[in-house]
Amino acid sequence: MKKDSEVRVRMAPSPTGFFHLGSARTALYNWLFARHHQGKFILRVEDTDVQRSSKEMIQTILDGLTWLGLNWDEGPYFQSERLSTYQRYVQELIDKGYAYYCYCRSEDLMKEREAALRNKQSWKYDRRCLRLSAREREEKEKAHQPRAVRFLVPDHPVVFNDIVHKEIKRDAADIEDFIIMRQNGVPTYNLACVVDDYEMGITHVIRAVEHITNTPKQVLLYEALNLPKPEFAHLPLILGEDRKKLSKRHGAVSLMAYQERGFLPEAMVNFLALLGWSPGDDQEIMSLKRIIERFSLKRINPANAIFDQQKLEWMNGQYIYQMSDQELFDRLKPFFIRLKLVAQEDLEKKREWLLKICKVLKKRLKVLTDIDKVGRYFFVEDFEYDKTALEKHLNKKTIDLTEEFSLILNKISDFNARNIEDSLREFVQQKGIPARELIHPLRVFVTGKEGGPGLFETLELVGKERCLMRIKNIIKNYEEKNG
RNA sequence: GGCCCCAUCGUCUAGCGGUUAGGACAUCACUCUUUCAAGGUGGAGACACGGGUUCGAUUCCCGUUGGGGCCGCCA
Structure with missing residues (x-):
């Protein structure tokens, strides 16, 4: 109660x-x-x-x-389960003379209305059924003509107070006798x-x-x-960006589409809360607790707001970045599977490895599905090589260098970032070249990308076998093309 | 055509008569870095217009313009 x-x-x-x-x-x-x-x-x-x-x-x-x-x-x-209740209220209105039966056909009225609007005329129901004589009414009843119920709008202005918009006033003349119950006995909104x-x-x-x-x-x-x-x-x-009410035309407007793209509910809530409301200070990333504490209808901005997806993505990225590796791993699980990056049965088996990947990729994800865009090469072999990056780094010199270094890589028994880095630094020193001349090509050859987490941890996480295999493939392809 | 709502950077917004008009996203530099990202620093960027009220208007009032919504036996 x-x-x-x-x-x-x-x-x-x-x-x-x-x-x-x-x-x-x-x-x-x-x-x-x-x-x-x-x-x-x-x-x-x-x-x-x-x-x-x-x-x-x-x-x-x-x-x-x-x-x-x-x-x-x-x-x-469910309103559909409460029809008898509404009927009671409608009957009360009829009994008190606040509502009346309307026998008009809605198709006819629609035609009139459309014609009027087409001619730039305003249109309002003219109360013809209210003025029916007793005999006319009796005839229609006898013929069992379908009837809806209209509310009889009283002849005085309506004023109400809105918390966001203050006082709203409307003349009776601007409100038509609206239907409150359809011919089928179901009430309207x-x-x-x-x-x-x-x-x-x-x-x-x-x-x-x-x-x-x-x-x-x-x-x-x-x-x-x-x-x-x-x-x-x-x-x-x-x-939407065209300043029209957000609708299907604007692409993703269904909440679930955002879930599927890997937006986090807490980021969604934070963002939506700020779309039209402001706590009054400069804080944007807020815990739910704080949002609840500060929320007030009085601080709602009455102006419509354009949905800024970029800002949502930024905010989502912030939430991801602030997560623990374990938390991110848990959130990512369904996406690993759906994107076919990791098999369901491997999820726990490869837990330690996946946790490390979460750690290095965390600040690079705006949405959870970015894991595919940004880190596919960690998981599977069918990732794409960035063509311009390859062109930039693939040549006789880098191939020779990589081939020679791969021999050293092969000898590392404990294939971790530390050991890889030590080996590489020593190698380039002997060669008398700056480290970046090997680092950049190596990254492209192994990941297909120009950017990413630190090269040494990347190589460690890809693993020795796969690193060597990818390098071998690159060399092979290069030699086939260039004799 | 009628009615209603709205109006600060490109976008989300702070402002509640006197401010160098503040913040965030995006953008542009610089910085850090093996690269990307993240981070740090800095730059550019707004009170739609016209009347009032007032010593003084972004702020209050009116109008104009612009944008949006509604005008269903949809909600």
């Missing part, structure tokens, strides 16, 4: 698409607000659009919230939302600004039903 002063917020997704980044942020802000106030975070699935809702989507939403760590205290409640927010004791409605135009309608419903109103806070939108 709810306490008088308890904060209760909800996440009310409709399971009709993938789990959008914007929905994730809305969920996060609700959750942060609840946790900050030691209140309750409630999950309610708005599935009154029977055709478009799907079971899979509900699961995706639950998975997404779970991944981000946004645990819910109640629910999920505005009605179901108001009834549920009331019945579930929601104290703060935190949702995206695209709903701000619905709010006056909902306020009217609260008033007609004589229900207490919650506080409202409308969050700015997340925009």
Whole structure:
């Protein structure tokens, strides 16, 4: 049972698409607000659009919230299971004269509306069914003509306070008699939302600004039903780089796409928290505990924000960098397997070796899947050689040098970075050349890349056999081409 | 066409009448290094415009412009 002063917020997704980044942020802000106030975070699935809702989507939403760590205290409640409740409220509105039956065909109205908009005219339902004579109405009822229920918008301006936007005012003339119950007896969003927010004791409605135009309608419903109103806070939108609302056109907008690319949930949370909200100081990388402590609806910036993926990547890289080797190893496990870098059964067997790779690659990963881009050569032989790097370092001189040095490498019994370095330093000294003249070609020959962790530890981790094999292949290919 | 929302560097933002307009990402130099990355140092980079109010406006008010959202028997 709810306490008088308890904060209760909800996440009310409709399971009709993938789990959008914007929905994730809305969920996060609700959750942060609840946790900050030691209140309750409630999950309610708005599935009154029977055709478009799907079971899979509900699961995706639950998975997404779970991944981000946004645990819910109640629910999920399903609106589709509460139809009789809504019907009761609709009946009350009809009985009190706040709503009326509409027998119009929606296709007809849609045509009128489209025609008007095409002619740059505004269009609003003209209440023709409200003005039906008793006889006309009786005829339609007798013929069992399908009927929806419209709310009769009262003739006075609607004013409400928004925590983010301050006072919002709207003239009655700008609100049409909206449908509250469809012909099929299922209520629409505005009605179901108001009834549920009331019945579930929601104290703060935190949702995206695209709903701000619905709010006056909902306020009217609260008033007609004589229900207490919650506080409202409308969050700015997340925009794509073209400044349009983030959508499928912008590529990856599904939360799970980010999980698959190897973003960390804690980085995601940190980044999303800062997209539209600021703690007021210069701190950007913040622990969840601190975010919760500092979070406040009053510090939400009302302006829409463009999603900056580069900054997300930077932040994710910071989180990876700050991790322990063991932690990174654990996070990387599913990616090792999916990228076919390490077999499942080798994961524990090769633990020590993998831990060392984690250590040297840590500051080079922005996302977990970068392990493939940046370190594939550690794991498998089918990595690619950078063509321009090869061109730069592959010539008679470097081949001769490498061939001679490989003999020395071969003799190292304890193939570790220290021994490799000692051998190489001694070798180049005898040759009277700077170390880099051997280091750079050697790196390209063994890893295919110009850059990477220190050469000696790299060679150690690739291992003696594979280093020698790769060098041999390079020499062989070179000789075949150049006689 | 109507209604609503918004406006500080390219991007995310701090600022709540008097500041050399601060930070972060990105960018550019330099530095460190066997290379790349990470790190360090530094540079360039913003108050959309026009009116008020005020001794004084980035800040308050109005307008213009620009951007965004909504106008479904979707949510």
